[in-house]
Amino acid sequence: xxxxxxxxxxxxxxxxxxxAFYHLAAVLIPPFxxxxxxxGYPLWRHGLFIAINVSVACLFLKRSRWVIWxxxxxxxxxxxxxxxxxxxxxxxxxxxxxxxxxxVVGATVLLVLLVRARGANPVGSGxx
Numbered sequence: 001x002x003x004x005x006x007x008x009x010x011x012x013x014x015x016x017x018x019x020a021f022y023h024l025a026a027v028l029i030p031p032f033x034x035x036x037x038x039x040g041y042p043l044w045r046h047g048l049f050i051a052i053n054v055s056v057a058c059l060f061l062k063r064s065r066w067v068i069w070x071x072x073x074x075x076x077x078x079x080x081x082x083x084x085x086x087x088x089x090x091x092x093x094x095x096x097x098x099x100x101x102x103x104v105v106g107a108t109v110l111l112v113l114l115v116r117a118r119g120a121n122p123v124g125s126g127x128x
Contacts, residue, residue: 005117006063012071012110013060019103020053036099068114071107078107 023046026033033041056074059067086100 008113008117009060009063012067012114013057015106015110016053016057016060020050020057022099023047023049023053065118068111068118071111071114075107075111078103 022036026036026041027043027046027050052074056067056070059070082100082103086097086104089095089097089100
């Protein structure tokens with residue numbers, strides 16, 4: 001595995017672990033949750049995303065080549081959730097929901113980098 005791809009997989013793991021810690025902070029620190037999430041955001045949903053994000057981070061650390069497909073699905077979910085919320089905040093409240101914008105941009109960049117890295121070393125090439 002090239003150093004570039006190794007860095008990419010570590011960055012992907014760090015990003016998903018960061019998201020897990022963000023949700024964990026919302027569970028453990030109610031004042032943070034009150035600011036970071038809408039009223040009524042269910043506790044089970046934080047738990048679900050903690051589990052999903054930690055699992056994806058582990059797949060990145062194992063350097064799984066098929067993690068790209070999971071990241072593609074997660075990116076669609078991020079567009080649907082964070083992307084819609086960012087758009088509503090902008091169009092209705094005239095404000096920028098930074099965490100949502102950063103999540104959408106970060107997921108998109110990560111997916112593009114994974115696709116490019118895979119294209120540089122396609123399946124069966126003996127690399128990565």
